[in-house]
Amino acid sequence: MRSWLVLTIGxxxxxxxxSIKTIRVYHDKGLLPEPERDASGYRRYRAAHAIDLIKTRTLAEAGVPLARIRDLRSATDDDFRQAVHRIDTDLSARIRELRATQRRLRRLADGRLPAIPAEVGSHLEHLPRLGFSRRWVALQKDLWLLVFATHPDAAVRVFRETVQIMSDPALRRLHLDYDHAHDLDPHDPRVDDLARRIVDATREQYGSGDLPGYGADSPIPGLVQGAVNAASPAWRRLDTLIREQLSA
Structure with missing residues (x-):
């Protein structure tokens, strides 16, 4: 049945x-079909064009690239629904990230700059009594400040799992040895032995899964390890040996 609704581009x-400019861009990109023109040469749009334009605008506002929107125009109904579902999932993740950013922004606006939680402070105060050096405690403080400032939503979980690890005497011994390896020559045999022991303990506890508190795409491990490696040539070689052996 013919539609009697006729609209100008404006x-x-x-x-x-x-904007009118946006409609013309969509025409040029093949995202919106060109309508018929009247006797004067003006485009005349109908309801179907409005619906196509709403779909295109909605996908574009969701961050879908224009080339992908053009491909979706020829997709089957089932493929289109699946694509929209994936777009919705990605959009939900972006919304969560924006809300986390908004919370950090509001803390800054209120003058509440990131700080180490009390439980982290208590943990750091306890480390010297366990035999850790002042250098190690200072480094840990800086690292936790960095993690809580950049990834507050994951930091608490990661910290508590770290404390649980430290409650195991054997694992705590490995951390102590890591601390005391700071001043060793990078090629000291004790560095190689420590790397082997850390690899054995890691495989025994975690197998091939993710380390505690970290997802496969988490930036936290690299962020922390990069800071640790910069502090000591021996620690840097330890990290290299551990990575090589875990990937072997």
Missing amino acids: QLARFVGV
């Missing part, structure tokens, strides 16, 4: 809430 733009 009316269509106002109706959908986009």
Whole structure:
């Protein structure tokens, strides 16, 4: 049945809430079919064009690249639904990230700069009594400040799992030996022995899964290890040996 609703490009733009320039870009990119023109050569849009334009605008606002939107125009209904579901999932993740950013922004606006929680402070105060050096404690403080400032949503979980690890005497011994290896020559046999023991303990506790508190795409391990490696040539070689052996 023929539609009797006829719109000019300006009316269509106002109706959908986009600019005339945007409609012309969508025409040029093949995202919106060109309508028929009247005797005067003006484009005349109908309801179907408005619906196509709303779909295109919605996908574009969700961050879908224009080339992908063009591909979706020829997708089957089932493929289109699946694609929209994936876009929705990605958008939800972006919203969570934006909300986390908003919370950090509001803390900054209120003058509440990132600080180490009390439980972290208590943990750091206890480390010297366990035999850790002042250098190690200072480094740990800086690292936890960095993690809590950059990844506050994951930091508490990672910290508590770290404390649980430290409650195991054998694992705590490895951390102590790591601390005391700071001043060793990078090629000292004790560095190689410590790397082997750390690899054995890691495989025994975690197998091939993710380390505690970290997902496969978490930036925290690299962030922490990069800071540790910069503090000592021996620690840097330890990290290299551990990575090589774990990937072997």
